[in-house]
Amino acid sequence: MLPFLLTSGITTGALYAMVAIGLVLVYRSTGHINFSHGELFMLGGFFAYTFHVTVGLNYVVAMLLAVIGSFFVGVASDRIVYRPLIKAPGLSMVLATVGFSFLMKGIGRFFWGGKGEYLSIKPIVDPAPLWIAGIPILPQQLIVLAGALACMIMFTIFFRSTLAGKMMQATAENPRAAYLVGIKVEQVYTYTWGAGAAVAGAAAVLMAPLTLLSPDVGFTLLLKAFAATILGGLGSMVGAVVGGFIVGITEALAGGYIATSLQEVSSFIIIMVVLVFRPSGLFGVYGIRRA
Amino acid sequence: MLDVRNLNVWYGVTEVVRDVSFSVPTGSIVALMGGNGAGKTTILNTLSGLLKPRGGELALDGESIKDRHPHDIVVRGLVQVPQGRHVWPGMTVRDNLDLGAVTRKDKDGIRADIEEAFALFPILAERRDQRASSLSGGEQQMLAICRALMAKPRMLLMDEPSAGLSPRIVQEMVAAIRRLHERGLTILLVEQNVGVAGALADTAYVLANGEIAFSTDGAELATNPDVLRSYLGR
Numbered sequence A: 001m002l003p004f005l006l007t008s009g010i011t012t013g014a015l016y017a018m019v020a021i022g023l024v025l026v027y028r029s030t031g032h033i034n035f036s037h038g039e040l041f042m043l044g045g046f047f048a049y050t051f052h053v054t055v056g057l058n059y060v061v062a063m064l065l066a067v068i069g070s071f072f073v074g075v076a077s078d079r080i081v082y083r084p085l086i087k088a089p090g091l092s093m094v095l096a097t098v099g100f101s102f103l104m105k106g107i108g109r110f111f112w113g114g115k116g117e118y119l120s121i122k123p124i125v126d127p128a129p130l131w132i133a134g135i136p137i138l139p140q141q142l143i144v145l146a147g148a149l150a151c152m153i154m155f156t157i158f159f160r161s162t163l164a165g166k167m168m169q170a171t172a173e174n175p176r177a178a179y180l181v182g183i184k185v186e187q188v189y190t191y192t193w194g195a196g197a198a199v200a201g202a203a204a205v206l207m208a209p210l211t212l213l214s215p216d217v218g219f220t221l222l223l224k225a226f227a228a229t230i231l232g233g234l235g236s237m238v239g240a241v242v243g244g245f246i247v248g249i250t251e252a253l254a255g256g257y258i259a260t261s262l263q264e265v266s267s268f269i270i271i272m273v274v275l276v277f278r279p280s281g282l283f284g285v286y287g288i289r290r291a
Numbered sequence B: 001m002l003d004v005r006n007l008n009v010w011y012g013v014t015e016v017v018r019d020v021s022f023s024v025p026t027g028s029i030v031a032l033m034g035g036n037g038a039g040k041t042t043i044l045n046t047l048s049g050l051l052k053p054r055g056g057e058l059a060l061d062g063e064s065i066k067d068r069h070p071h072d073i074v075v076r077g078l079v080q081v082p083q084g085r086h087v088w089p090g091m092t093v094r095d096n097l098d099l100g101a102v103t104r105k106d107k108d109g110i111r112a113d114i115e116e117a118f119a120l121f122p123i124l125a126e127r128r129d130q131r132a133s134s135l136s137g138g139e140q141q142m143l144a145i146c147r148a149l150m151a152k153p154r155m156l157l158m159d160e161p162s163a164g165l166s167p168r169i170v171q172e173m174v175a176a177i178r179r180l181h182e183r184g185l186t187i188l189l190v191e192q193n194v195g196v197a198g199a200l201a202d203t204a205y206v207l208a209n210g211e212i213a214f215s216t217d218g219a220e221l222a223t224n225p226d227v228l229r230s231y232l233g234r
């Protein structure tokens, strides 16, 4: 049983890692946790479904459109939620992003919900498992894995080596100093929300063939990704990915060996344990902002 | 020339700067003094576009800079070195300097200016790959100054550059500010240290409760610092 649990744990882990990357991206630039991030994933998945299944576009084209669509939803969330609250206390932002998540969930239900069942996308690659060292692995699982790693590497390089990445980090560390050197802080925020949403969309697109889409996937997924970010150290890109895999694998093992019910709560347990014993997480550099 | 006319700034329902007028002639060093809470930082932040004034006029070389985005103000050559330094702690000295030049495109000029910054404060060159959080208070102040210089300002707004530094570092800072002035920078210097202001300023304004209470020229400042001390309440 172990090999099966591990492969499924690694795959969901890769998904959590990608969703967590988006959370970290927004956190690093704006200093806020985007509680509507899970819903961005959900919408990205439905965009892919609509373009691919409903409209009948080629999978790759549909994917790209879904990612672009997600980017614009992210930009819209900046304009609707963030920009008006740019000077408000942190708690207002928390409430606003939670509120925005309900709005998006409502939109998801309106257009794609109520069909009595979950929607699914057929795998694009051959669904037959590959047998690697006696373990069955779905090709789509490998694609998700590769996608997560590629995103992580891209964003790490982006923050370390590009001026745009450094502008985002500077804005996160000290927005006032960012204004004072002439960084267009509002623009940085807009691109960040867009990019964070685009990664969520990309994760959804990669993952859609493996899971079922529903307007309500957002919150559960947010929790898992949040556990991954807390575990990895809020603000660390590498930490988010490692945390994602740990949460995914822990969940699979706990569900398989102990009790299925543990699968759902294991991310809560991880969040609590980390906050009590190592609040800065595994790779934490920023620590947790205490409001 | 920076011209501040009848400036009024409010935080919510509180008037913090009341009808303040002064000017900083091109090529001069003007000190803006006053105790804690007098409104000095508020004035600088209004000049930098971080705060919107309720009334008054702000002009740089005859052109209004009121209600401009902070980016436009930096581009026009008015750059602030903030109180408490505000360097980016998680980034290296080099990154802090590079970011100081985000409004510029001339790569060669930027490279030359980084070398010039390192010449002004050689210790920063040694620390170029260290995180700013590992620097001492004095080094962070030097970095904050150099970061502002990277924008190629015509005029610097310096908010208490000597605060919290040891007397030896304060002397170094005074010498550095003097060198910047000799290189042609106009400086509006917010200070609580009468010694520093007296050593540098051509003119000083004393702010009390958001209003200009007193002004004097540098000669008087140097010879008769007690007048100022009495206004500053120490």
Ligand SMILES: Nc1ncnc2c1ncn2[C@@H]1O[C@H](COP(=O)(O)OP(=O)(O)O)[C@@H](O)[C@H]1O
Residues within 6 Å of the ligand: B011, B016, B034, B035, B036, B037, B038, B039, B040, B041, B042, B043
């Ligand atoms: N963000 C703010 N909100 C409300 N009041 C403020 C704020 N910042 C400063 N003040 C108040 O405005 C007054 C002037 O502050 P400040 O300009 O920082 O003074 P200074 O720099 O001279 O010490 C003080 O009474 C201070 O308490």
Ligand SMILES: [Mg+2]
Residues within 6 Å of the ligand: B040, B041, B042, B083, B159
């Ligand atoms: Mg002050």
